[in-house]
Amino acid sequence: MKKKNIISLSIALAFLFLSVTGLLLYFGLKPEFVTSIHVLLGLVFIGFAFFHIKNNWPSLKVYTKDRKEGGIKKEFLVAAAVVGIFLLGAGFSLPPFGEIQHFGEDLTRGGGGKGGRMEKASFDKIITNKDKQGKTIQLIIEKSNEVITPVITIWTNDTAGNFIDNLFVPAKTIEVTSGEADKRHALYEGETETNSFTPAMSPGWQAATKDTATNYAEATPTDNFFLTTKTKAGDTFQLMLEIKDNGKTELYKALVDRTKSNAVALKAANGALLVRAVAELE
Structure with missing residues (x-):
C-alpha cells in the first residue's frame, strides 16, 4: 500500500x-x-x-x-x-x-428578511393548570423574528379588569450571556444562562395579579408554542398576555364571550413582538 x-x-x-x-x-x-x-x-x-x-x-x-x-x-x-x-x-x-x-x-x-418572511415551523407544546378545575383554553403564540429570549405571562381578568387566574407564568428566564453582540447566534450556540423569574419582569401582570406563584417550571419557550390550560373564568372575561423582550414590553388582550364565539385573537396597540396570539375555547 x-x-x-x-x-x-x-x-x-x-x-x-x-x-x-x-x-x-x-x-x-x-x-x-x-x-x-x-x-x-x-x-x-x-x-x-x-x-x-x-x-x-x-x-x-x-x-x-x-x-x-x-x-x-x-x-x-x-x-x-x-x-x-x-x-x-x-x-x-x-x-x-x-x-x-x-x-x-x-x-x-424562520428568520426571513424584509422581502419575505419564512414562517417558523417549530412549535413547543405546553400544558399548565392541568390539575385545576375549569374550562379548557388553547392558545397559539407565534412570535416575530425580532423576539429572541422573551418573557411571557398570560392571565384572565373579569370585564371590570379584576384578576381571575393565571394561565401561564414561567418559573425561569433565559438570558444571553453578557457581552454577546449577536444574541440570536448566541442562543443557537447555547451561550445563555437561566435565571429565576421575578414579578417585576412582567410589570403589567404584576400590577394585576393576586397570585404571584408560577405554574410553568421552565422558561418561556424561545420558539413559538401551543398552550393548553384551564381557567375558572365564566363565559365573559378578558384574556391578557404580556410579553417582554430586549427591553421592550407589549400588552395583548381580547374580550372573550363564549356565547358569541369560541375563538378570539389577542391584540396590542402597535404590537410588534407577536405575529399572532389566538385563543380557542372549549
Whole structure:
C-alpha cells in the first residue's frame, strides 16, 4: 500500500463528511452527534492535511515562487488576498459575511428578511393548570423574528379588569450571556444562562395579579408554542398576555364571550413582538 494514496483518500473522505456536517450546522441542525462528527473529522482532516502538505511541499513551492524571477507568484497573492478578505469579513461580521453566516439558521428557523418572511415551523407544546378545575383554553403564540429570549405571562381578568387566574407564568428566564453582540447566534450556540423569574419582569401582570406563584417550571419557550390550560373564568372575561423582550414590553388582550364565539385573537396597540396570539375555547 502506498502511504500517499492512503493520505489522499483519507483527506477526500474526511472532506466529504465535513461538508455534510458543515451544511447541517449551517442550517442550524446541531444535534450532539453532528457536532461531534464535525469536530473529530476536522482533527483527522488537519492531521492528514499536514502529511499531504509535507509530501507535496516541492509542488507547493513551485505554485508560490517564480523560479525565473525569484519573486512570489501573483496566483499566491490572489489566493492569500481572497482568504484574508474572508477571514476579516467573517471575524468582524462585515456585510455581506454576517448575513451569509446566519442565512441558513434564519431560513430553517424562520428568520426571513424584509422581502419575505419564512414562517417558523417549530412549535413547543405546553400544558399548565392541568390539575385545576375549569374550562379548557388553547392558545397559539407565534412570535416575530425580532423576539429572541422573551418573557411571557398570560392571565384572565373579569370585564371590570379584576384578576381571575393565571394561565401561564414561567418559573425561569433565559438570558444571553453578557457581552454577546449577536444574541440570536448566541442562543443557537447555547451561550445563555437561566435565571429565576421575578414579578417585576412582567410589570403589567404584576400590577394585576393576586397570585404571584408560577405554574410553568421552565422558561418561556424561545420558539413559538401551543398552550393548553384551564381557567375558572365564566363565559365573559378578558384574556391578557404580556410579553417582554430586549427591553421592550407589549400588552395583548381580547374580550372573550363564549356565547358569541369560541375563538378570539389577542391584540396590542402597535404590537410588534407577536405575529399572532389566538385563543380557542372549549
